[in-house]
Amino acid sequence: MDLLLQEVQALTPLLAAEAAAEAPGAGVEAADLEQAVWVRLLEHPDGVPAEPADWLRGAVRAEARLARHRTQHELPYVAEPSAAYDSGPEPEVLAAERRRALRAAVRRLPARCRPLLALLLSPADPTYREIAGELGMSQGSLGPMRSRCLGCLRRMLAAELAEVAPPARRGMEP
Known part of the structure; x- marks a missing residue:
């Protein structure tokens, strides 16, 4: 050695x-x-x-x-120049628009989901214990209810996107 x-x-x-x-x-x-x-x-x-x-x-x-x-033989990963999107008013406007659209979608949810998701989106960022106390329900049932409500929101937003998106081409159409 x-x-x-x-x-x-x-x-x-x-x-x-x-x-x-x-x-x-x-x-x-x-x-x-x-x-x-x-x-x-x-x-x-x-x-x-x-x-x-x-x-x-x-x-x-x-x-x-x-x-x-x-x-x-390796190709470099070319990312979009992030600095161009990080400055100026555009990112703030886009973030505000996303928040507005999300809150509008939450207001269209069924009545049982609206208060839960509104609390989850609250800027105060409450804990599960605080949310359960606010809604008058057990802390253990928040997780399953949150999953159901988020699934409902996801399906609703997907359906709205499908309405906005152009129809898919089918068959032999040119």
Whole structure:
């Protein structure tokens, strides 16, 4: 074990130099290349190879080739520029419109659901205990009732969206 530690310590500067030389061309960090080579060394079936310096250079180049291959074939995730949507009045207006639409939908729910969902949407953010006290019901029955009321709201909103959405094309229509 002591011999292995000495060999690893002797290889560390060489690995750092080789990885630093290959990393820019591979499009990865030098530390990533170093780590990949150390893992490759640990997975080597014979332990430390007979010619460790030559093996190390070859391993760095092989890992650099793999990294180049990955960067050429992986497509970056292109997200919408969030900064454009985070500033200005638009996000506030859209959030207010969503809240208004939700509260209007809650007012159209059956009578047993309206007070529960109104309390759940309250800016005071009451606890289940406070909601149960306000509605005069047990705290244990709030969960099932909440699930039923949210299901009703979900179905109602889905039906409204279906009315607004254009009809789906069927059959051989052009």
